[in-house]
Amino acid sequence: MALNISESAVTVESQNRRSEKRPVGEVMLVRRPKITASNINVYYGNKQALFDINLDIHERQVTALIGPSGCGKTTFLRCINRMNDLIPGCRVKGDLAINGEDVYAKGVDVVCLRARVGMVFQKPNPFPKSIFDNVAYGARIHGLASNGTDLEEIVVKSLERAGLFAEVKDRLLEPGTSLSGGQQQRLCIARAIAIEPEIILMDEPCSALDPIATARIEELIDELSQNYTIIIVTHSMQQAARVSQRTAFFHLGYLVEDGETEVIFSTPEDERTKAYITGRIG
Numbered sequence: 001m002a003l004n005i006s007e008s009a010v011t012v013e014s015q016n017r018r019s020e021k022r023p024v025g026e027v028m029l030v031r032r033p034k035i036t037a038s039n040i041n042v043y044y045g046n047k048q049a050l051f052d053i054n055l056d057i058h059e060r061q062v063t064a065l066i067g068p069s070g071c072g073k074t075t076f077l078r079c080i081n082r083m084n085d086l087i088p089g090c091r092v093k094g095d096l097a098i099n100g101e102d103v104y105a106k107g108v109d110v111v112c113l114r115a116r117v118g119m120v121f122q123k124p125n126p127f128p129k130s131i132f133d134n135v136a137y138g139a140r141i142h143g144l145a146s147n148g149t150d151l152e153e154i155v156v157k158s159l160e161r162a163g164l165f166a167e168v169k170d171r172l173l174e175p176g177t178s179l180s181g182g183q184q185q186r187l188c189i190a191r192a193i194a195i196e197p198e199i200i201l202m203d204e205p206c207s208a209l210d211p212i213a214t215a216r217i218e219e220l221i222d223e224l225s226q227n228y229t230i231i232i233v234t235h236s237m238q239q240a241a242r243v244s245q246r247t248a249f250f251h252l253g254y255l256v257e258d259g260e261t262e263v264i265f266s267t268p269e270d271e272r273t274k275a276y277i278t279g280r281i282g
């Protein structure tokens with residue numbers, strides 16, 4: 001995909017919101033990584049999709065994964081909540097730890113892991129249920145509410161935090177699919193946060209949305225990163241610059257470079273990163 005973007009545009013956009021409030025350098029000093037990927041190699045049958053990925057993801061920050069189509073961004077995301085387990089023929093080698101605990105260790109409860117690591121997909125995918133039941137779904141399965149009042153509280157709080165409650169409070173029993181695309185995506189985010197995950201993975205969450213709905217989701221990502229560790233895959237350099245504190249650039253299955261977003265976009269070390277962010281490859 002050709003990115004019609006100039007180098008100076010990226011630099012201007014890289015004045016991201018969170019770094020103004022909370023200097024990135026300061027945060028780096030006090031935090032240990034939330035997620036550590038060490039020598040991750042992923043294969044689909046005989047075809048290798050990721051090569052020796054070493055990447056630390058910092059807690060309560062937004063990390064953007066960028067890179068050309070097919071470079072392995074989604075594959076890497078799926079390593080974190082073991083969604084690759086669901087793909088026949090897919091093998092993951094290497095170590096991936098959350099809070100220092102091996103996600104691939106024997107005896108890890110994958111259902112529990114996926115409750116700790118929520119996921120929001122490119123296309124909003126509300127369940128064929130009411131708005132209320134969409135958000136209540138995970139809380140019910142994981143037994144987070146002891147009675148109906150508790151459940152209502154979880155639903156209302158999650159919708160509020162996803163910035164959707166005011167728009168849907170009079171139609172909670174209507175189908176989730178009756179909402180607009182941007183509202184459906186916020187519903188999916190409400191559904192993800194209702195079970196209090198520690199990490200939220202977002203795979204191109206705005207690619208099906210208009211600029212207004214996109215801005216709404218970006219504000220939300222910014223707010224959510226106060227409490228959650230967020231990884232967002234995006235094809236928009238401007239979006240990566242606006243929402244993330246850190247950026248990792250993937251190319252042909254390799255992690256080429258990662259670091260503070262402002263540095264990656266202003267003074268990338270690798271020629272491939274430079275070529276990608278200025279629209280010369282990808």
Ligand SMILES: Nc1ncnc2c1ncn2[C@@H]1O[C@H](COP(=O)(O)OP(=O)(O)OP(=O)(O)O)[C@@H](O)[C@H]1O
Nearest residue numbers: 044047049067068069070071072073074075076087
């Ligand atoms: N289920 C699968 N079976 C076989 N190969 C796959 C599968 N999913 C991904 N791949 C391959 O693995 C490589 C990485 O794909 P992946 O979906 O991770 O890329 P991506 O960076 O997310 O791309 P995009 O930006 O287009 O979403 C590609 O070559 C792709 O064809």
Ligand SMILES: [Mg+2]
Nearest residue numbers: 073074075203
């Ligand atoms: Mg993808």
